Amino acid sequence: MPDATDADGLTVGQVSTRLGVTVRALHHWDDIGLARPSLRTTGGYRLYTAGDLERLHRIVVYRELGLGLDGIRAILDDSAADVPGALRAQRTQIAQRIERLQQLGAGLDRMIVAHERGLLLTAEQQAAIFGPRWDPDSPARARQRYGDTTQWQQYAERSALRSPEEWQAVADAVADLDRALADAMDAGVTPGSPRANQLVERHRTVFASYFPLTRQMQVCLGRMYEADPGFTAHYDGIRAGLTTWFRQSIDANARAHGIDPDTATWQ
CATH class of the missing domain: 1.10.1660.10 (Multidrug-efflux Transporter Regulator; Chain: A; Domain 2)
Structure with a gap:
């Protein structure tokens, strides 16, 4: 001075x-x-x-x-x-901002790990939620295969905000859908029928827990279910022939919405 x-x-x-x-x-x-x-x-x-x-x-x-x-x-x-009172009030506001910034920092840490790993669950938690046949290394393989896609980013953002209890709800919804698909096939439901179409739309809703799924993308997913031995083993393990029945149902529903399954692309 x-x-x-x-x-x-x-x-x-x-x-x-x-x-x-x-x-x-x-x-x-x-x-x-x-x-x-x-x-x-x-x-x-x-x-x-x-x-x-x-x-x-x-x-x-x-x-x-x-x-x-x-x-x-x-x-x-x-x-x-009241200078001390004004300073105390300011200190309270600063403490609140610090707490909020710490929460944001923790959220960023979760988001980073989710983008890198996919699931923020331990191997034990994954087994408890998804069942003993679940491979805890599958998220890492998915990261290697799809890590540069928009869908992986959307999946990671949802994963970062999801608790084990919420993942359990997702797993339960998937299991319920699988049972409903098998029951429909057992009952002789025809692909393209109202009940089959309702199940295909339900699949899109359940799948939105991972990332938004358009009908064209769903057609591509149905093809992958039939072509990928792991997915085929999953669906055919529930009911023999379920993979093909489900793919046919997806295709029929797509046609009803003006989409040609033979030319559908991932968009």
Whole structure:
């Protein structure tokens, strides 16, 4: 801070450099009467005295603490102001912001891991939720195969926000759908019939737990179910021939919505 020899005052630029505030801020504080310079040159330029700098220094300190300009004015100019009370209130607000930032940080950590791993579940949790036949390495393989796709990103975003209990609900919905598909095939339900179409639409709804699934994408998925030995083993393990029946049902439902299964693409 300047001593008594600075009687002629400092210019706005000099004060800006000394206190680390912008010239624009100093002009604004002058305009609103928060920190007006005591002197002016004959040319009308602002000059700040030692007393002005002391007030400005206090403004900078309180502003760094997050106080608004009206609150700073009250502290500086109102002799009846409860300064400790105002600072305690500000401290409470800062503590709340810190807690919120910590929550955001934890959420970012989960999102990062979800993008890298897919599932934020231990191997034991996965076995308990998805069954003993579940391969805990399958999310890693899926990451290698699909990690650069929009659908993997959507899946990771859902996974980052999902608790083990919510994953259990997803697993239960998938198991219920599998049973409903098998029951429909056992009952002789024909692909393209209202009941088969309802099950195909239910599949899209259940699958949305992972990422949004269009009807064209669903056709591609049906092809993959038939072509991939792992998926075929899953569905045919429930009922022999279920994989093909389900793929045919998906195709028939797509046709009913104006989609040619033979030309459908992943979009």
